[in-house]
Amino acid sequence: MAIDPKAADKLSKGWYKERLSAQDCKYLLEFADRSSEANLAVSLAGRLHHQACAGTGQISAEIETVTGPCPGNCGFCRHAECRTMESFTEIDDGALAKLAQGLGLFSDVRSIRLTSCAYADIDTVCRHVGIVKDNAKRGTRIYVNTGDLGSDDCRLLKASGAYGAIHAPRLGEGKDTEIPLEKRLETISNLVKSGLEVITGVEPIGPEHSTEDIVDNFFLTLNMGCASCEITPREPVPGTKFNQYGKLSQSRYNQIRAVLTLGSSWYNAPHRVPYAGMYVTGGNVVVPKCTVSNYKERIEAARRRLFNGGYDRILKVDDSTSELNMMYLRKTGSV
Numbered sequence: 001m002a003i004d005p006k007a008a009d010k011l012s013k014g015w016y017k018e019r020l021s022a023q024d025c026k027y028l029l030e031f032a033d034r035s036s037e038a039n040l041a042v043s044l045a046g047r048l049h050h051q052a053c054a055g056t057g058q059i060s061a062e063i064e065t066v067t068g069p070c071p072g073n074c075g076f077c078r079h080a081e082c083r084t085m086e087s088f089t090e091i092d093d094g095a096l097a098k099l100a101q102g103l104g105l106f107s108d109v110r111s112i113r114l115t116s117c118a119y120a121d122i123d124t125v126c127r128h129v130g131i132v133k134d135n136a137k138r139g140t141r142i143y144v145n146t147g148d149l150g151s152d153d154c155r156l157l158k159a160s161g162a163y164g165a166i167h168a169p170r171l172g173e174g175k176d177t178e179i180p181l182e183k184r185l186e187t188i189s190n191l192v193k194s195g196l197e198v199i200t201g202v203e204p205i206g207p208e209h210s211t212e213d214i215v216d217n218f219f220l221t222l223n224m225g226c227a228s229c230e231i232t233p234r235e236p237v238p239g240t241k242f243n244q245y246g247k248l249s250q251s252r253y254n255q256i257r258a259v260l261t262l263g264s265s266w267y268n269a270p271h272r273v274p275y276a277g278m279y280v281t282g283g284n285v286v287v288p289k290c291t292v293s294n295y296k297e298r299i300e301a302a303r304r305r306l307f308n309g310g311y312d313r314i315l316k317v318d319d320s321t322s323e324l325n326m327m328y329l330r331k332t333g334s335v
């Protein structure tokens, strides 16, 4: 079947890194997720990604440091205090140190993300950053994913050794969460001004979200000085009002990520680091959730995922790369 000519024009502009408007992205997302237009978008975005990261994948390990009933009360989150029965937990300092050391074994966990609930205080977050910095392989980039932060908090984070932060205005912010949208944007601005590299996002996307919801949310932060943007589907959580909608299909997710990749291909984000790929993060970054008991298997699976995804090099902590082949997988115990 012939490709819609208007869609072909817009996809071509995205491929050649010409500017696409929010309206252009909305137009492209109105096509069904398995249509010829969607398939072409996915193919073009995939090629742009592979070119931009030179076929190099990277692993970013995520560690939950502080969890428990969270006053953020986001309507889609299993930690919201209005519905969870879980207790407060904070990772043990010794366990965090051991985990950080273990992740450095083959120097191919390029970054570590420390995730904490909104109630975690800044001193605790900074202490965790310090522990990881002292124990991880030298050069490992440390990111934090926290609640909202003032400018002083951001400076403290930077001084403690954090390289960057993950922060996004979520879909339905202020309506499905108890956090005003302005507060989330203000935090991003504070993080950027303090010199931290910011990974923003469009999240958590469910099947019920309209193209307007998704594209408008993406364009909110596109010019805020963030280094990259991650597109994340919502995980169904029993007991939430969103559970009835289920999960976004993989094909719709691929289409959304591809269109936003093409829609921002013109954008030169600050803080771009070697082999980072496009502004919208693609399959080149794998983010395994790690604990002391599972991290070996999770990192091994992450290496295999990059290999299976066609990445033939892997980024190391010092920004060099290694060939990602069967020999590497065997050497690292990943097969």
Ligand code: SF4
Residues within 6 Å of the ligand: 070, 071, 072, 073, 074, 077, 078, 079, 080, 081, 116, 117, 118, 147, 177
């Ligand atoms: S702020 Fe984060 S941890 Fe807290 S309820 Fe919202 S999504 Fe969950």
